[in-house]
Amino acid sequence: MGTEEVKGCRWFLYMLRCADGSLYTGISLDVERRLAEHRGERGPGRGAKALRGRNPLELVLSVPLRNKSEALKLEYRIKRLNKSDKEKILRGKLDVRSLMKQTE
Numbered sequence: 777m778g779t780e781e782v783k784g785c786r787w788f789l790y791m792l793r794c795a796d797g798s799l800y801t802g803i804s805l806d807v808e809r810r811l812a813e814h815r816g817e818r819g820p821g822r823g824a825k826a827l828r829g830r831n832p833l834e835l836v837l838s839v840p841l842r843n844k845s846e847a848l849k850l851e852y853r854i855k856r857l858n859k860s861d862k863e864k865i866l867r868g869k870l871d872v873r874s875l876m877k878q879t880e
Contacts, residue, residue, distance in 0.1 A: 786805060788839060794827065
């Protein structure tokens with residue numbers, strides 16, 4: 777899944793699936809660049825420590841957001857969810873936008 781551009785949106789929340797099936801959530805201005813960093817394609821030490829040795833990484837979700845504050849709040853909410861609820865987001869059974877309302 778690639779990133780979709782939305783007018784006025786600069787930040788993205790993204791979710792990666794690791795080789796072991798675990799899910800990682802982060803935010804970035806450029807999801808493709810950040811994914812390359814996590815994969816080690818832009819040199820060592822640029823990706824998250826939590827993802828080292830967990831390749832291959834697959835981008836499974838990318839949500840455009842208005843600003844960094846909104847992105848950080850949504851990232852916090854998603855990171856607090858259990859894996860089952862994160863999987864519901866990926867299957868479309870739980871709306872990411874509903875989590876955003878809880879951050880306001």
